[in-house]
Amino acid sequence: MAQNELSASRIEFPVLQSFSEQCLGATTTLEITRALDAILQARGIKQWYVGNLGFVNEWRGFGFDEIPPAWRKRYVEAEHARFDPVFQHALNQGGKTTWAQCKLIAEHLGDKRALQVFDEAAEYGIDSGLILPIHGLGDLPAAVSFGGEDLDLTPDAQASLYLIGALAYESLRRLVVGFKPIPPLLTERELEVLRWAAEGKSAVDTGAIMGISAFTVQDHQKSLRTKYGCAKMTQVLVLAALDGTLLIARQM
Amino acid sequence: MIHLIAGATNPNCRELLAGMFRLRHDVFIKEKHWNIKSYNGLEFDQFDTEETLYLVELDEAGAVVATVRMNPTDRPTLFSEVFADMCHGGPPKCPKTWELTRGAIAQNVRKSLHFGRIECATIEAALLWGVTKACGIFGVDLLMKKMRCGLDAKPIGQPRMIDGESHVAAEFAMNGDVLQRTRTLYRITGPSIEQIHLMPGARRAA
Known part of the structure; x- marks a missing residue:
């Protein structure tokens, strides 16, 4: 299949600027998620997640997403999160990377269960993406994940998408968590x-x-x-x- | 203790400045492998001038553990001379806008609250000098950290991958509200800057 025709090689500055202003000026999370969805959908990204990755007994974080319902159901039922190299990469405080890189490692390790997650995702039309793990400042592990079919993930496109993800996460966090004192990172x-x-x-x-x-x-x-x-x-x-x-x- | 030093050649602060240039060498050359020049273990360049302001934080033993460089944007800056293409519509040029560069924290104290103190000190310095805005080129991680500190960071150019990391030119307002927000977040109750060293002969009403 040809590369997604809607994918621009990068997100142009006026779009980024407008998104940044919407994020900083938002008074509800819906304003941010709608703006995010509009940018991502226009670039063929049909699955996204912005938020925390886990919880300690009780949910203390937040999460927003747009995930095809059938894929979400399958992901939960099959307990894919335990084996999904992308999810585990973010949970283990890895760096920013593409799903393709995570898949390469799984292939290298011969991890069939991990590769099953990629194969099944592809059946739902999600075969490429990137992950922005977020850690530090005492927060629970968090991440931004964008996925779609045959996405254009050139360095320029990645730079734009990581920025979009960062702006979305921090703005949503401000509205949900507020400006609470930042705990230091402890060993x-x-x-x-x-x-x-x-x-x-x-x-x-x-x-x-x-x-x-x-x-x-x-x-x-x-x-x-x-x-x-x-x-x-x-x-x-x-x-x-x-x-x-x-x-x-x-x-x- | 955080010192605010005016001038890269301030004769009253030779030791402090040397420690600061040494920390920059350790962080940017030894640790991050930036391809920039250094001289006898000290990192400095053409943007370290008599007009430059520095924040230099010392630990209890007197070692430099954090620093940031501040230059007014109506003079040559890293933005105007090296990264002009990263700003949409050209680099900022305003005496009331500072360019922040060479922000460094010693490796052994990065998981502490030094970042918050140096951020507060930067805003305090801006308020003292009547500066209302700061700009710089930041990695996405640092941009997020600044936003979480309470700064309203706005991109002012197209992001670009530099050394495998998404970087973007951004600016943010420096005012009393932002200072209060950052102080609250880091539980800082009073001024972070404890000493100001002007260039001999210079006078400034603060």
């Missing part, structure tokens, strides 16, 4: 130390539980105080409880 060890501090454990006790020395625990505590800009662990615990970090630490 797994720091989260564990935080969790035991919240349980009232001393550095010695925490060290015994984690199998590390009390001095190392104190190093992690110092790092936590630095990252939160606090003088005392008690203050760190209060802030971590408020920004949701403690919840994540407790559910590790």
Whole structure:
């Protein structure tokens, strides 16, 4: 099949500018998703997702999408998310890439279950796309994914689509999440130390539980105080409880 | 502690400036492998002038951990001399618009809140100098980070892949509202800039 005729090699600046203004001026998420859908549909992108990828016991994130209903049903029923290399790539904090690159890796690894996801998607007319994983600033893993049939994904087109995705995600996030204090990024060890501090454990006790020395625990505590800009662990615990970090630490 | 330094050759800040140029060398040349010149482990170019302003953040041990370079756009800038084609309708040219370049944070403190402090300091510096807008070329990740900091980043040109990363020219307003929003997000309650070093002989009513 010839490359999608609607695909422009790149999205022209006036379109990008208009989309950016719509995003920043939007008062409802519907305004943004409609504008996004209009840009993407005109370029043959019939599946898109913008939002978080997972949750910790209760849903704390957000997600917006346009996915063919039959494909969505099949994807959920077959539990494709567990094997989908594109989804897993984003979940594991990979970099921006195309679906084709993820497929190449799956082929190289001989991962038949992963390749099944690509084969089935193609049956629903979705055979190419790109993924923009979003991580950092204490948020849950998130991503923007655009897919369609035989998409034009030249470097210029990718540059435009990544920008469109970034603007959509951040604008939707502002409306849904608002401007809440940004938690610092903590390592797994720091989260564990935080969790035991919240349980009232001393550095010695925490060290015994984690199998590390009390001095190392104190190093992690110092790092936590630095990252939160606090003088005392008690203050760190209060802030971590408020920004949701403690919840994540407790559910590790 | 964040210092605001006026002038790349400010004789009162030689050590601070050297530490800043060294951090830039470490980040842009050693880590990111940018194809730019350096001299004895220091990275600087023709846009480091007596008119340039720098924010330089030190850690408790006195090491430079973060920096950003600010140049008024009514003089030659990276935008006007190197990346003019990335701005639709030509690069910004206004004394009240700063170009932000060479933003760098030391690798070991990137997962901390230094980014928020340096962002707040940048807006504070803009307010002190009467600057209302900032612009620059940003990777999509950095653009998102700035938006999440509370800045209303607007693309001003066509994005382009540079070194495998989508980059775009963008501008954003610098005002008291944005500063307050960014401070709230990073739980910063007071001024981030603690010392200002003007060029000897220069006078500025702040």
